[in-house]
Amino acid sequence: MEFVDQAEAARAASIELATLTRDAKDAALQSMADAVAAAEADLLAANAVDVQAARDAGTDESIVDRLALTPARIAGMVQGLRDLAALPDPIGDAVRGWRLGNGVRVTQVRVPFGVVGIIYEARPNVTADAAGICLKSGNAALLRGSSSALITNRVTVAALRRGLEAAGITPDAVHLVEGGREITGDMMRARGLVDVLIPRGGAGLIRTVVEGSTVPVIETGTGNCHLYVDAAADLDQAVAILLNAKVQRPSVCNAAETLLVHRDVAEAFLPRALAALAGAGVTVHGDDATRVFSDDVVAATATEYDEEYLSLDLAAKVVGSLEEAMDHIRRHTTGHSETIITRDRDVADRFVAGIDAAAVLVNASSRFVDGGEFGFGAEIGISTQKLHARGPMGLVEMTSSKYVIEGDGQVRA
Template sequence: MNVKQYLIEKGKLAKSASRKMAIKETHVKNTALKAMAEALMENKNSIISANIKDMENGRQKGLSQYMLDRLLLNEKRIYDMANGLNEVASLRDPVGEVEKMWRTENNLQIGQIRVPLGVIGMIYESRPNVTVDAAALCIKAGNSVILRGGTEAINSNTILVNIIKKAAIENGLPQGCIEFIEFTDRQVVKEMMRLNEYIDVLIPRGGAGLINSVVNNATIPVIKTGVGNCHIYIDESADLKMAEDIVINAKTQRPAVCNAIETILVNKNVAKKFLPQLAEKLIKLGVELRGCSASKNILSNIKLASEEDWATEYLDLILAIKVVESIDGAIEHIYKYGTNHSEAIITNDYKNSQRFLKEIDAAAVYVNASTRFTDGSQFGFGAEIGISTQKLHTRGPMGLKELTTIKNIIYGEGQIRE
């Protein structure tokens, strides 16, 4: 197989389709999305059969319980994917929206309208639902998409793409609007990251290794998503029952997602009161605790944390604990080890809450709430393609609007520049 030529052919199809997608009327895109949803439900048994192969391969490779959970497709999750397609169909189409209009001194009328990004390349791991979510959002925002999923989900992703692609084309969308890289060879990814002529933007979604590889090696513009070394700081003024509930939710509700917390920072003045009762509940829930020397003095049965622990996104039932002198120590720790994803403070001190909001550099900063809310649907945006942790061109949950850009349009009456 000539990898480069294979990718060029995929790129040509997607690029040609992107020109047609950019001018597709909303009702055509919505009809296709609804047909894709119906097709998923009609083929649920075939999807589950393909997923069983991936699950068995995952077990043989020693994937953790939580990574296997990310990989699993059952009837409910297929229904959720289909429902997600219908929800995207119901969302307002951003393409063609006029952001603003104004007149200049020389009587030019200038406007800014929303247009698609073009061809979006998605490189992602583990979760086969991303295949459907990404395709749906790219289509509704008028883009075409090239998908490259992880090796562990190859059977699931292949059948999902075959089903939704067929339904999309049969219902008015162009050939090439959804392209899929069937090969799992890493060389394919390396070549894909240099396909500047055909891909307008790359969105990696997965662990730190994948995202860093794409950011460091791609010659195409990249939107970083996903890596979530998230923290909660328990201030000395915190309602400790509230803090306990939030920590338990943010760590255990779904530990293998990017908005789950990996470290708690506890003010020294409440550590002795707070940590024993929290630790007892977390340990009962199967959480392994690793702490600094001060927290280990309070919780003698936990592991001593290493420097690596502070920088690790566990995606598992493991939690690091550090006792800090004050909010200053918490902010410094987050600046050193955080990944600009989601950070939270639990406090009844208004001054500290405002300081945390202003000084913490992250896509989402919370006061007295779980980091698990960093999600497009929870924010009221509808579905999302990922959580951008960078500052250009978007930050936070990436919904439909974030998959478009601005075009300047100018109306004149014969004006020339002197």
């Protein structure tokens, strides 16, 4: 099916979706989950082809990790759909309401966007997450995955559409958009057919969509996430959080990429932290003040403090104060997630107030900045912009609103 035909079919489907009851949507989500679970063997076989092709092409292992499916990851896709079914339906919720002096009632209610286009790289689990979130929030989904995951995405979308049909809902609620780069351009120019476009991937993809789209865009950003160890930090806690934030899954956007350490605790903290990182296979790229504590630390170049490594690499720097740490973050942040480790409540409050990011964490790992961890069931992505949505985008973030005005024959004087 040509893209325009898919978009028109999705537009027609969105009209049906906007009027579905919660029970109907939840039943469809459970049916989609059943279909994905039943397709596990096919998904693993398809994904093995995509993964091998990526490795044969010399793709970086951090990207291969994002691309790969395992039985556990497929189980996570299935559970994400079931979790969405258990969440409240935001459509029709009253955001606010009031009565005018003449008796007219004004209510602002949540409504779907309509047709949502999502352009994303690797990570085939996004296919199920995005389809489920769009369905529950009453939106039709046009899914443009990367060519590296094409075979996996075909099997996934086929299963999702079977699940929709089994539940009595049009399969045109979910489409996989295929084709060359020109198709991405078509999506970006499909104003009137696509209501919202969401890019999810590397900086190049996001910049291309944000700068070239005539369709409204919700920007998801890259994650140069900082972890600052304050002079008043619990150092045991700091080591544990650092290792989790960097090592637990280094190829994702909420992994720590830069470590900042107050000079008052550098001598006590860095030897322990560097040894722990080295033991986990992490290469630290540090300034001179960091390198004195370990011969394993390589010299950081000027540009490395702007890097989103997405690998077992970490930039490190010793700073003289909270203010210097915050200044460094402001100059290099991508606005994703920034963390402070401290036992000083005043310092923590100053950091929270002074750092502009989608998420600011105190004494907790940045790996918590995730829609699933927040209780959203799944997420479309993590928005780093400031308009409409910011942070993990779940069901509520995939809605707009309209005003319903109810009267009894009143006219304006």
